[in-house]
Amino acid sequence: MSAPAKQEFKGSNEYVASQELLSAVNIAMTLEKPLLLKGEPGTGKTMLAQSVANSLGAKLYIWNIKSTTKAQDGLYVYDVVQRLYDSQFGGEGVDNIEKYVHLGQVGEAFESEDRCILLIDEIDKADLEFPNDLLWELDQMEFTIPQTGRTVKAKQRPVIIITSNAEKELPDAFLRRCIFHYIDFPEEDLMRRIIAVHYPKLEQRLLDQAIAAFYWVRSLPSIQKKPSTSELIDWIRALTYSGIPYDEIQRQIPFAGVLLKKNEDLDALEKAKERRARKF
Amino acid sequence: MFTGFFYYLRSCGLKVSLQEWLMLCEALDKGLAGASFLRFYQLCRAVLVKSEADYDKFDTAFVQYFQEIAKGSDEMPADLLKWLDSPGQTPNNYDEEIAQLNSLLTPEEIEQMLRERMQEQDSEHNGGSYWIGTGGMSTFGNAGNSPTGIRVGGKSMHHRALRVAGERKYRDFTKDRALDIRQFQLALRHLRQYSNRTDEEKTELNAEKTADATADNAGTLDLVYERPRRNTVKVVMMMDSGGSMEYYSKLCSTLFQAVSKSNRFKDLKIYYFHNCIYTHLYTTPSCSYAHSVPVDTVLRTLNRDYKLILVGDAEMAPYELLSDRYPSAGGVRGLDHLIHVRDHFSHCVWLNPSKGDDYWYIPESYTAIQKEFDMYYLTVENLTKAMKKLIAAR
Numbered sequence: 001m002s003a004p005a006k007q008e009f010k011g012s013n014e015y016v017a018s019q020e021l022l023s024a025v026n027i028a029m030t031l032e033k034p035l036l037l038k039g040e041p042g043t044g045k046t047m048l049a050q051s052v053a054n055s056l057g058a059k060l061y062i063w064n065i066k067s068t069t070k071a072q073d074g075l076y077v078y079d080v081v082q083r084l085y086d087s088q089f090g091g092e093g094v095d096n097i098e099k100y101v102h103l104g105q106v107g108e109a110f111e112s113e114d115r116c117i118l119l120i121d122e123i124d125k126a127d128l129e130f131p132n133d134l135l136w137e138l139d140q141m142e143f144t145i146p147q148t149g150r151t152v153k154a155k156q157r158p159v160i161i162i163t164s165n166a167e168k169e170l171p172d173a174f175l176r177r178c179i180f181h182y183i184d185f186p187e188e189d190l191m192r193r194i195i196a197v198h199y200p201k202l203e204q205r206l207l208d209q210a211i212a213a214f215y216w217v218r219s220l221p222s223i224q225k226k227p228s229t230s231e232l233i234d235w236i237r238a239l240t241y242s243g244i245p246y247d248e249i250q251r252q253i254p255f256a257g258v259l260l261k262k263n264e265d266l267d268a269l270e271k272a273k274e275r276r277a278r279k280f
Numbered sequence: 281m282f283t284g285f286f287y288y289l290r291s292c293g294l295k296v297s298l299q300e301w302l303m304l305c306e307a308l309d310k311g312l313a314g315a316s317f318l319r320f321y322q323l324c325r326a327v328l329v330k331s332e333a334d335y336d337k338f339d340t341a342f343v344q345y346f347q348e349i350a351k352g353s354d355e356m357p358a359d360l361l362k363w364l365d366s367p368g369q370t371p372n373n374y375d376e377e378i379a380q381l382n383s384l385l386t387p388e389e390i391e392q393m394l395r396e397r398m399q400e401q402d403s404e405h406n407g408g409s410y411w412i413g414t415g416g417m418s419t420f421g422n423a424g425n426s427p428t429g430i431r432v433g434g435k436s437m438h439h440r441a442l443r444v445a446g447e448r449k450y451r452d453f454t455k456d457r458a459l460d461i462r463q464f465q466l467a468l469r470h471l472r473q474y475s476n477r478t479d480e481e482k483t484e485l486n487a488e489k490t491a492d493a494t495a496d497n498a499g500t501l502d503l504v505y506e507r508p509r510r511n512t513v514k515v516v517m518m519m520d521s522g523g524s525m526e527y528y529s530k531l532c533s534t535l536f537q538a539v540s541k542s543n544r545f546k547d548l549k550i551y552y553f554h555n556c557i558y559t560h561l562y563t564t565p566s567c568s569y570a571h572s573v574p575v576d577t578v579l580r581t582l583n584r585d586y587k588l589i590l591v592g593d594a595e596m597a598p599y600e601l602l603s604d605r606y607p608s609a610g611g612v613r614g615l616d617h618l619i620h621v622r623d624h625f626s627h628c629v630w631l632n633p634s635k636g637d638d639y640w641y642i643p644e645s646y647t648a649i650q651k652e653f654d655m656y657y658l659t660v661e662n663l664t665k666a667m668k669k670l671i672a673a674r
Contacts, residue, residue: 023319024326030310031303088501128465169462175330176299182332
């Protein structure tokens, strides 16, 4: 097998990644193993796949996992009912079982002529045994459709990116086959670069105040659901439109509802603000 | 090669398998680590470690094993490090302009510059803004004043270095492996009774019955659907909250997560009580009056076939359990309230996060409750036993 031209992912204009994440992506691509990404919600796990696809100019297949998703759904679906109906009313090509086998996202990715990206999003949403059911397919990059006897084999091994929100622990056998990376919550430096990508013309003082307030809110122990990057980005948008004096941002924390989504957390923030006001 | 590292990691409690080790060898063979020690570290971690909870363990083991090399991370020559670790002077040379320039650099650019500089540099530098040195404004070296940069040797003084291999960043994630939520979930799986007598829509095609029905229908297609088989077990969980239960909050929250996220039960109701059940149950763990429901109302809405799981440490003052004059008891002993709830359901277990023998005495309430309930000390193994008990025919 001739090795494909070596491609490297170096991040992109719209996605700022840490150096560790970039090297994890490249390790996974070179070893042709699935890359498993874990991390707090809102750290850009799903965005990464899009960005890798853009920068390699490859097609992206997204398989969103739900609690009812079965492993086979991603491979193929055999529409037996349609076939029965067609045979009843003499539709064309009923003999051709192939016509009633529809490939899922994994099947499509395997069939793709060029190397593509396959994103299996939020794998932990599915049943406990779900990852185990995919072991063979992801290892060998092939599966057989019993109805037609056809074997779908990857023409070019796709780059597989799997995300998990850590709702369920994944089985060991599955983990052994993956490259793992935990996306850290961005530290201030990285966060500034991320925001610069979204708002290139933001005023420095507003940014300083917003970031200070944001990390203060995150550091409060009483907050149950910590605000994430995407919430900070929305919040900064709200702040720029409101025209609130910059010095007030850190003290008042206006539009806290954008950052915090739970009532309990908003109450906790109010209490923390009172405590802080008393201190100074 | 360095097989010793493999066994060293395993002896440190990391579950590295042979498969992963071979994957690492393959990666090294493909030149993924380059000639860089940092990239080697990242490669090892990505391939060998599969949970952020193990990052800290791995970092410690890695640094210990490669101690000598780690000191000179990114192939730093030894004598260069020596004087970096002992700065000859501490100049006061903070320069706003250079600081601003440096803060614009990306980590990749800084690493590139470091590589170039290491080839150029041949002598000691302290306080400058270009070479690798101490106390300076350049982006490398240590104890410097540049807002961004890579620390080379020395101790972190201004906490601004972008990254240092071997810095134990993931300490927070270290957790007790015994409290594995997945193991709890697998134990909870024993709690199942499959049946297709549910009120769901009929969505599964029954091929055999379809063939029969079509034949009966003189060949005109007649599709027969059936209801999918589902777990019909209904569960009601009542948890002790607050007070002495705080010690076990982590264990209980693991159990709670495992139960509430398993979504395998036909129905799941969760109530809270404080120490002992009296006339009211609560719908939130804070047990405030605003969220209370009378026990009788709860029992009326739940029929006998719900499986009752009580979670509590069964530790309280004897007065709270055994006296009918306790203010919230409503004239009936706490224990009798508990028995009343227990008898409403056909199956009941009590899960106890406490062994009851952690102290120099066993609380009276513990013994009293243990007499009346099937009590299990909460471990993965016992949870499985308890679940089997809940499903067993009486």
